[in-house]
Amino acid sequence: MTMRLHHGSCHCGTVRFEADIDLAAGTIQCNCTLCTKQRNWAVIVPRAAFRLVHGDTALTEYRCNTRTEQHLFCATCGVRPFGYGSSPRWGAYVAVSVACLDDVTDAELAAVPVRRLDGRSDTWADM
Template structure:
């Protein structure tokens, strides 16, 4: 069931709301940035995401194909969400860092299905051989 969650970065300068059904699944990836930042995302369409404050506090980092905007708070360094456009997953999207949801419960997080992607080998639709470290 979709639920509206409130989220923020660590210092609170970036705040957002997102309509997410965590039961639809979340994702973890072994690409270089997700591995280093311990990313854990839930993909939503842009219309299901509202940035409430802090657009001017966000810094952008891109690499590789530049298909994703890796956004982080320039004050605390936390990556509350990213956005991009990948036709293979339905076009424009926002990837919400589920650990930045302020009102998510530990039960919701512990029962949310996790899909693993082998981004390190550009095999985005298959899990890597090892996922325990993700």
């Protein structure tokens, strides 16, 4: 496990965060309609490994389907840098948008494992 401190932000920089992430452990892409339309690519981190540095008041929340996950986006630029959730597999987690990590190179991203989740069939937790 190679845990590394990563920094991230929305497009306009109003929302900024940092998280301890092991990208080599893998990322996820879900095929539910929301994730598909957003082209969401996320890395799951425990809530204790995530810190919102700036922009709490700029975040707007959207909840869909079961209304259990908080999909958060910047009210200024509209980018969704992360969201909060809870599952039997991960416990309380933060789904960090890989595209919002400011200190990851294209070469690093090309080497990151990706696991596909089947949210469209509502079996994403089984994958």
